Structure formats: structure tokens, C-alpha cells
Amino acid sequence: MTARLPRPSDVPGSRPPVVMCNEPGSFAWGVLHRRHPALIQQVRDAFPYPPRQQRALDALLAEITDGVVEPLAATAKDYSLWADRAEPYVGRSWFDTPFLWAESYFYRKLLAALEYFGEGPWQGVDPFGPFKDAELSSPVVDEELRALDALADLPPERQASALLQASLWGNRADLGFGITADEPARTDTGAGAGAGADAGAGLVSDDSALLWSLLPVGTPATVAVVADNAGRELIPDLVLVDHLLERGHATDVVLHVKPYPYYVSDATNTDVVGGLRRLVRASGRAGEIGRRLWTAAGTGRLEVRAHPFFCAPLPYEEMPEDLRTQFASVTLTILKGDLNYRRLVGDRLWPATTPFADVTAYFPGSLAALRTLKSDVIVGLTEAMTNALDRTGAAWRTSGTHALIQARPAPAAASDRTSSGPEGDTEGSA
């Protein structure tokens, strides 16, 4: 069962509610009820943690299941980042908190329990590292990388489209799925996955032509890519980045990653290095791409940044000024994945037909979101599409079977275009 979804008439002129965790059977409730306890067990099984960490994991498990929200230790370096936000929820059941806040706080508390930020031997040890490594070294990645060779025979527009789709569907390869047995395994993702004949199937919204039109070939452009998961999502993201640089859609790319492990498989700089190594070691086209990206990193054309805000329990609307300035200064920001989308739309239950440009009007500069659908929130759909999907009775919002590419130009550019006519908006230039 998913949360009751509002109709447009529910929210005249006001914002819809944020997703909460307290509706038994809802998606958010299930994440807290099943996924987080299972994740604690997985992490416990993956490392020989000593008694202190084992006890801290026991305490965290008790807190999230039967207990109440406890504050972070006042000695934590980032205590102030979390304290204000935690204050309204401390002493309440975890199930009586907003979903976005609860998940983010869970990951922060998991790292605290494991002494990730401590002074001792477990400092900086990524608890999700073994899962990420297993995925990165799996034979399926070899296959996905080999598929890049076949792309070389396609016309340039089809190559561009395939690489965009591969980056999009790479978001299915989320190690968070599959933590509990009732969730479907993800297949058919990765660097070459977009070349398949039905790559467009499952897309509920496709602004890819608009996206390409925002990056005309040969015009100086900086693209910000806000990465999501490591491994089988990050590799096709890196391949897309290479395409943008190599084909003249971008002069520079800034790749934003998480400053520390988060939401199971989210990419950190260590994961970027791992992904680049994997590419460089590959044969054929994948190896060439890896070597170009390695050089681009060395010359600064590909820059990795890890702002603390990316692990904060906050929507993008509350991004700090320095990050806002960074996004305002680039030609296009591409947000990857479900969590970035939730933060973009405030994790609010907007009617699905609310225009993407309206909800994201606060976000500086031109924007694109590439996401497979893994939580209840969504905007920018047509009524016909929403009704058709609802009629299927399937869990289309949460199961990762559907995806979207949504884009809009910078708000000022949009109004310029309105005054000078609509042409030029949707022509691809890949």
C-alpha cells in the first residue's frame, strides 16, 4: 500500500504535505520498518566489528524499531548541522518523523555507531564498501562496458541518446533495493544498457530533446552532474560525462558526490576513483573513455566536489548560498537519482500533474533530473499518463520499473523565450 496521494483540489495555493513515515504499509513506513533493520544486519555481517560497535548497532536497532529519536553525541564534529533539525523529533518515535529527515538521520547515526568519524581504526571505513566493490567487480559490469564498443557503429544522435538512457537506467542499480527479500532485483542497467531497442520503454516523462538543446555543441559550457549511486550507476554517468566533454557539449564538468557514505550505495570520491580505475583497466572503447576522463581529471576539466549539504536531511530549496552560487554559475545541472529528486521537490506529495518548472522554480540555472521512480513523489506528468499508470494497479511510483527525464531552462531564459516565440526549445543537437 502506498501513501494516499493528493488530488490538485487538495492543495489550493498551498504546498502539499511532506512524506511522513507513520502510515503503516506505506512505502516510507516499509523503509524504516524493514529496510533499515536489514541494512544494520548486512553491515554487521560484512565487517568484524568489535564489541563497542556491535553494542552501538544493537542500540541503534532498538532506537529505530521500539525507541525514540536520540540526539547525536554533542562531541560529533557536525553536531550543529544536525542538532537544529533533530530537535523537533528528539524523543518521538522514528515513525512520527518526515521520511527524508528520518532516512538521512539513520545513515548519519549508522556511521556514528560504526565510529566512521572517530579517531580509531574504523575511521573512514565505508560500511557499504564491500557491497560497492562486489558490484563494481561483477562480470555484468564487464558486459556493460563491452556493449560500449557496439555503440560506436550508431549515428551520433543515437549514441548520445543511448548514453543518456544508460545513465538514467543506471539509477536502477541501487544497492538499497534487494536489501529486503520482498524487493525486486534490478537488471538491465549500466553503461551500454541504453542501446537496447526498447530503451525508451518505461519513460513516464522524456525531456531529453530539451536537455540536449540546453547544451549546444561548441558553445562553452560547464555542466554540473550531481551523482547518485556508485558502481553500475556511476560508470554510465562517467561515460556520459566523457561524451559531453568529447563531443563539445561541455567544456568542463563538475561532478558532485557525497562527502561520506550515505543511502547505501551513494558515490563518494573514493567511488569515483574506483569507477575511473575500472574504466581505465577495460579494453576497447571503455578503456579509451577511462583514459580520457583520467586526463580530464588531471587537467581540471572534470572536477569532483563533495559539499556537506549533499548528506544533509534537507530539500534543495534550503541549499546554502555557496552551493546556490555554484549551481547558478553553470550552464546546466543534471541531478541524478531518486533521492536528489525527492530533495528537489521537497519530498512533498505534489499532484503528479504539477508542472516540473513550477515546483523547481527556486533552483538556480537550467536543470535536468534523471531518475528511476523509487519513492512516492512525482511531478510533471500529464493527466492521461498518470491515469493510465494508476489503472495498471502496479507500484509504478516506487518499484524502479519506470523512469523520467525532466528538464527546464533557467527561469530567466524561459521568459526570454516566451517573448520571442517557442521555437528552438525542443530541438536535440546531440
Ligand SMILES: O=P(O)(O)OC[C@H]1O[C@](O)(CO)[C@@H](O)[C@@H]1O
Ligand atoms: O539511489 P536513489 O536513486 O537516490 O534512491 C534512493 C532511494 O532509496 C530509498 O532510500 C528507499 O527506496 C528511497 O527512499 C530513496 O529515494
